[in-house]
Amino acid sequence: MALAAPTRKPPNDDSTEAPVFAVDGLWKVFGPKAARVPADPELAALSPAELRERAGCTAAVRDVSFDVRKGEVFVVMGLSGSGKSTLVRCLTRLIEPTAGTIAIDGEDVRAMDKARLRELRRHRAAMVFQHFGLLPHRTVLDNVAYGLQIQGIGKAERRERAAEVVAKVGLEGMEQRRPGQLSGGQRQRVGLARALVVDPEVLLFDEPFSALDPLIRRDMQEEVIRLHEEEGRTMVFITHDLQEALRLGDRIALMRDGRVVQLGTPEEIVGSPADDYVRDFVRDVPREQVMTVRRAMRPASEEDAGNGPAVPPEATVAEAIEAVARAGAPARVVDEGRCVGVVDSDALLGVVAGVAAPGDADPDAEAR
Numbered sequence: 535m536a537l538a539a540p541t542r543k544p545p546n547d548d549s550t551e552a553p554v555f556a557v558d559g560l561w562k563v564f565g566p567k568a569a570r571v572p573a574d575p576e577l578a579a580l581s582p583a584e585l586r587e588r589a590g591c592t593a594a595v596r597d598v599s600f601d602v603r604k605g606e607v608f609v610v611m612g613l614s615g616s617g618k619s620t621l622v623r624c625l626t627r628l629i630e631p632t633a634g635t636i637a638i639d640g641e642d643v644r645a646m647d648k649a650r651l652r653e654l655r656r657h658r659a660a661m662v663f664q665h666f667g668l669l670p671h672r673t674v675l676d677n678v679a680y681g682l683q684i685q686g687i688g689k690a691e692r693r694e695r696a697a698e699v700v701a702k703v704g705l706e707g708m709e710q711r712r713p714g715q716l717s718g719g720q721r722q723r724v725g726l727a728r729a730l731v732v733d734p735e736v737l738l739f740d741e742p743f744s745a746l747d748p749l750i751r752r753d754m755q756e757e758v759i760r761l762h763e764e765e766g767r768t769m770v771f772i773t774h775d776l777q778e779a780l781r782l783g784d785r786i787a788l789m790r791d792g793r794v795v796q797l798g799t800p801e802e803i804v805g806s807p808a809d810d811y812v813r814d815f816v817r818d819v820p821r822e823q824v825m826t827v828r829r830a831m832r833p834a835s836e837e838d839a840g841n842g843p844a845v846p847p848e849a850t851v852a853e854a855i856e857a858v859a860r861a862g863a864p865a866r867v868v869d870e871g872r873c874v875g876v877v878d879s880d881a882l883l884g885v886v887a888g889v890a891a892p893g894d895a896d897p898d899a900e901a902r
């Protein structure tokens with residue numbers, strides 16, 4: 535598996551800042567008398583198969599709680615049928631939740647009337663779909679401007695704003711083409727531009743790239759990373775692809791049977807799986823491409839201070855291995871000019887091999 539996760543600092547590590555989305559005790563149950571399932575501890579505790587048999591219901595989302603922080607890429611990952619789409623659709627009530635609370639910027643989503651919900655979906659949390667239904671007879675520019683047209687924005691302004699966004703997603707020169715004259719990847723860029731043009735606070739992606747071939751998919755992932763670095767917009771991204779989740783996610787919620795079985799950074803999920811299911815899920819991940827030197831470093835002593843190559847704390851173990859191999863000496867982990875630790879080849883190899891490293895008792899873990 536080639537991950538080549540780029541070294542990037544989490545955009546927002548401050549869990550004290552007010553979240554964009556705050557979800558608490560969320561349930562979505564399909565089937566007759568769905569509301570009794572979360573309300574009845576006995577039904578709520580049943581396995582999916584028992585619940586289907588006893589009550590004829592499917593609990594697609596079961597008692598899920600999480601925050602989406604401002605500026606982060608929050609990935610919802612899980613196998614087919616684990617509840618990802620249902621969960622993300624509940625955020626803007628494209629699917630009506632059965633129980634629990636959802637707030638966006640502190641405002642209760644479940645209490646919103648129709649007009650407020652429309653405004654939420656159009657302006658605040660825009661969705662990028664895998665099948666986004668581009669209008670086949672309209673040009674790229676008009677497809678992108680369409681969302682602004684619905685908002686009643688005048689022709690000149692919407693064309694100007696659409697042209698800017700079309701250029702931003704790399705489609706300059708294709709403004710006058712029709713969807714039929716574009717490749718799958720280019721069409722997906724139009725879908726992305728269409729969501730971006732309304733300048734939403736949050737972008738919600740529902741498995742947008744799963745129909746693309748691997749190279750184009752990777753291009754689009756890089757596009758998302760680039761856009762995120764440029765704009766810092768909050769993103770919620772659904773995928774069933776672990777590699778995609780690890781590349782894009784600042785944090786990942788891993789779902790199974792409607793529950794979030796682990797919520798953490800890629801490094802926490804790969805380095806400290808919560809249970810056997812997660813361990814099995816991440817078994818083939820090349821750890822050195824996900825784990826950072828924080829996990830492998832030991833405290834620096836005085837004689838370490840001036841020696842060896844310098845790497846930032848968010849450098850991957852793979853990057854540090856290269857630095858250590860080139861220099862033939864342990865690397866210094868330098869954060870804002872201060873040496874915060876040292877990594878040597880034994881510690882780095884320990885991470886690759888999956889044996890406990892000095893940084894495994896991660897002092898920051900609890901704060902996340």
Ligand SMILES: Nc1ncnc2c1ncn2[C@@H]1O[C@H](COP(=O)(O)OP(=O)(O)OP(=O)(O)O)[C@@H](O)[C@H]1O
Pocket residue numbers: 564565592593594612613614615616617618619620621774
């Ligand atoms: N309208 C519905 N009525 C009944 N059951 C449903 C409905 N929609 C989804 N489900 C069930 O809820 C569960 C979760 O479905 P969901 O589509 O959220 O999963 P997912 O993780 O997004 O899957 P995929 O990756 O295949 O899209 C599944 O068991 C599904 O069959």
